[in-house]
Amino acid sequence: MSEPILTLDGLEKNFGALRVTDKVSLDVLPGEIHAVIGPNGAGKTTLIGQISGSLRPDKGRIVFAGHDVTQLSMDKRARAGLARSFQITTILPEFTARENVALAIQARQGHSFHFLKNVSKDEALNAEAGRYLTDLGLGNRADVHAGALSHGEKRSLEIAIALASEPKLLLLDEPMAGTGREETDRLVEILNRLKGRYAMMLVEHDMSAVFALADRISVLVYGAVVATGTPEEIRNDPKVREAYLGEEAA
Numbered sequence: 001m002s003e004p005i006l007t008l009d010g011l012e013k014n015f016g017a018l019r020v021t022d023k024v025s026l027d028v029l030p031g032e033i034h035a036v037i038g039p040n041g042a043g044k045t046t047l048i049g050q051i052s053g054s055l056r057p058d059k060g061r062i063v064f065a066g067h068d069v070t071q072l073s074m075d076k077r078a079r080a081g082l083a084r085s086f087q088i089t090t091i092l093p094e095f096t097a098r099e100n101v102a103l104a105i106q107a108r109q110g111h112s113f114h115f116l117k118n119v120s121k122d123e124a125l126n127a128e129a130g131r132y133l134t135d136l137g138l139g140n141r142a143d144v145h146a147g148a149l150s151h152g153e154k155r156s157l158e159i160a161i162a163l164a165s166e167p168k169l170l171l172l173d174e175p176m177a178g179t180g181r182e183e184t185d186r187l188v189e190i191l192n193r194l195k196g197r198y199a200m201m202l203v204e205h206d207m208s209a210v211f212a213l214a215d216r217i218s219v220l221v222y223g224a225v226v227a228t229g230t231p232e233e234i235r236n237d238p239k240v241r242e243a244y245l246g247e248e249a250a
């Protein structure tokens with residue numbers, strides 16, 4: 001079996017007396033979509049914060065691409081190839097979808113924003129940006145201002161921007177939140193097509209999306225992982241049904 005791209009080893013985080021992350025150990029393999037699910041308040045956002053580096057764990061280790069990154073800043077983790085898809089905040093609405101992705105490619109290449117005015121003239125850059133947009137189903141929306149895209153299209157653009165940094169791992173923090181059924185189905189289809197090319201950790205409330213996408217699912221309850229397994233194993237796990245899915249089915 002190949003080495004995991006991400007390993008969480010005994011992570012703990014407390015807010016005062018509240019244990020929000022309770023000895024969490026799990027890994028993400030190259031090319032795998034590993035979903036983290038759990039009831040409201042189970043600690044998913046806090047866990048994502050610790051992985052991306054916005055929060056420090058009290059205990060435990062985070063190993064990313066073979067290096068201990070537990071004490072590294074968010075910026076350093078991002079440069080090491082850890083991309084977090086923030087909820088739309090990365091998009092510049094006055095720029096076209098293509099320009100948004102082109103800027104991310106430039107950032108990866110080490111250029112800063114003062115090259116902005118050259119973006120529209122660089123054909124190779126535009127072509128590369130176009131490929132990311134096509135991958136995300138936005139090929140025919142490349143020249144639309146990002147601010148004029150639908151909510152679901154913005155979500156897709158945000159993922160295209162994240163992928164343009166060529167990450168080793170993409171953290172997807174509720175990509176389906178606020179999208180309608182049709183847009184969710186479209187995003188699921190797109191992410192399914194990307195499957196195998198990128199390692200992804202997916203935190204998502206939409207269970208049909210999670211079960212359609214994930215290779216493995218970890219279930220958090222009160223900050224602790226109560227089960228990790230294939231969608232089939234998770235669906236049939238009595239602990240999970242009791243703690244979480246059973247509740248929804250009821």
Ligand SMILES: Nc1ncnc2c1ncn2[C@@H]1O[C@H](COP(=O)(O)OP(=O)(O)OP(=O)(O)O)[C@@H](O)[C@H]1O
Pocket residue numbers: 015018020038039040041042043044045046047
């Ligand atoms: N900065 C903080 N200070 C104190 N308590 C916090 C803080 N951030 C989160 N919590 C608490 O930690 C627990 C876990 O919160 P978290 O947002 O990680 O859960 P979640 O699984 O992402 O929830 P949801 O599904 O509703 O987004 C909750 O009880 C929350 O109130």
